[in-house]
Amino acid sequence: MLARLARPAYIGAAWLFAILIPVQFFFAGTGMFSNTGFSPHVYLGLILHAISGALIAFAVIGRMPRRAIEYGVLQFVLIGMQVVLVRVASPSATISIEPQFVSNLIMAVMQPIHDALRGNAGSVGAFHAVNALAISAVAVLTVMYSRKLGSAAPTRVRVTT
Numbered sequence: 001m002l003a004r005l006a007r008p009a010y011i012g013a014a015w016l017f018a019i020l021i022p023v024q025f026f027f028a029g030t031g032m033f034s035n036t037g038f039s040p041h042v043y044l045g046l047i048l049h050a051i052s053g054a055l056i057a058f059a060v061i062g063r064m065p066r067r068a069i070e071y072g073v074l075q076f077v078l079i080g081m082q083v084v085l086v087r088v089a090s091p092s093a094t095i096s097i098e099p100q101f102v103s104n105l106i107m108a109v110m111q112p113i114h115d116a117l118r119g120n121a122g123s124v125g126a127f128h129a130v131n132a133l134a135i136s137a138v139a140v141l142t143v144m145y146s147r148k149l150g151s152a153a154p155t156r157v158r159v160t161t
Helices: 002-033 039-061 066-089 100-116 118-125 127-151
Strands: none
Touching (some): 002 066, 039 066, 100 118, 118 127
């Protein structure tokens, strides 16, 4: 039962992810050019990370081809890199829902990297924007692939004992 529902769920999650990308860019812009701050951008980023995890789960549950899993994993890793890039540039940047021990752990890991980069940590952090373009490209590829999944008949695995 779950396997049958996983394919349309994967397709829906792929579309939702792609639709939310321009919203994420908008939130980044409002964080930069208004007094709203970056909270909407941060929290939507967390939601996108969860959706990428859901893509992986739907692909596995639905026994979809390897490529479906790969797109989910790639999105998950790229979004994880977004967090790393921000934390290298600004190790003290925390998320309000983050437990204190997580903040302390991240600070303990990222602060030495930040210090080792001396004045170049901001340049490394600037790759956050470049990585966002990669995330956008993979989102489009995932939607294109999900459209093929939608038109293909679900594969059935035959188990013989």
